[in-house]
Amino acid sequence: MKSVTILGATGSVGTSTLDLIEREPDRFRVVALTANCDVGRLAEAAIRTKAEFAVVADEGCLPDLRDALAGTGIRAGGGAEAIAEAAASGADWTMGAIVGCAGLKPVMAAIEQGGTVVIANKEPLVSAGDVILAAAKRTGATLLPADSEHNAIFQCFDSARPERVRRIILTCSGGPFRDWTIEQMRDVTLEQAVKHPNWSMGAKISVDSATCMNKGLELIEAARLFPIAHDRIEIVIHPQSVVHSLVDYVDGSVLAQLGPPDMRTPIAHTLAWPDRMATPMAPLDLVGIGRLEFEAPDPVRFPALRLAREALDAGGARPAILNAANEVAVEAFLKRRICFLEIAAIVEHTLSCYDPAAPDSVDAVLAIDAKARILAGERVQARQ
């Protein structure tokens, strides 16, 4: 039996992970599940899966969690230390599916245990890539990518012969505003931005997909995970979200992974890896899909692509600043405090006024993250 812990168990990725695990109760044993404050959903999942430990990051929710778990024998925890304890619970397989840089310390705690750590939560890898990779190397932890694009690349990339890879091609749906002019995007509503054409996801990543910052973060994530020069990672718009990414070899062969736009396929790949497991996904109906289209991205209408590329190339603290400012700007948009086009503008402004030295530890990354959040927050205030 494989023991599993899910960090961010109540979210979109967490729920997809639980769906797979609950289909095979003889194969997986749940050690710990975490959430921020969704006590109801967390307690239900913990009881259904007979988890040992359930944790809310928001300590104020702990009394409710204790009540919800009373008499079940499931231990309840609250606060950052309890989340770290859950992450370090020694599970064979840990899913990192917290949203944002809030997942950094929990992911690091999981990596310290060794074992397999699955990265859906891309923001820590963007902000603290070097620190995370160094920790994984030191502890022997195996990092597996759950993001559909990176999982696709992982399945196609010949890591024994990286020098034979010519390019990585990251596909991008283009989001709900792929065909919109900048003029049209001025009036984007929150409801339009969170409605992704192909994927059902949490609010933050849905907005990131609409601005294309998600693809920018994924560009940086790909550069962290795969040994290839930055300028050999390309982005191509693929509106159908069927080809999840491609690897181009020196002999002209291009390997791609295809599948339905459902996170259960890449998550299942990491759950069973190096084996495979069945999922409820219907076979891909290529004739029904009919057309697979590809087009060039537009960094003018979607400046987040340019900002992320520049941050990746500059390195050091730039990706952490990009990510922190984006988290603040997206949060402000979700609270209807700024308009859609201001998200990238706030990120660009924050990058322009803060340029610290490269971080070499988790604490240094978090200090940069905190300062960038203050600067971005001031910009949000100034825009209102």
Ligand SMILES: NC(=O)c1ccc[n+]([C@@H]2O[C@H](COP(=O)([O-])OP(=O)(O)OC[C@H]3O[C@@H](n4cnc5c(N)ncnc54)[C@H](OP(=O)(O)O)[C@@H]3O)[C@@H](O)[C@H]2O)c1
């Ligand atoms: N959704 C996708 O299809 C998808 C695909 C690829 C990658 N990802 C990445 O996976 C991560 C999760 O995305 P998602 O769409 O699943 O997000 P989501 O639906 O918003 O879920 C986020 C999860 O994190 C928890 N959480 C939020 N803030 C927290 C905090 N400060 N401390 C601890 N836990 C916290 C939430 O708990 P509550 O429910 O209690 O708030 C929830 O369990 C993101 O980094 C995203 O970029 C997502």
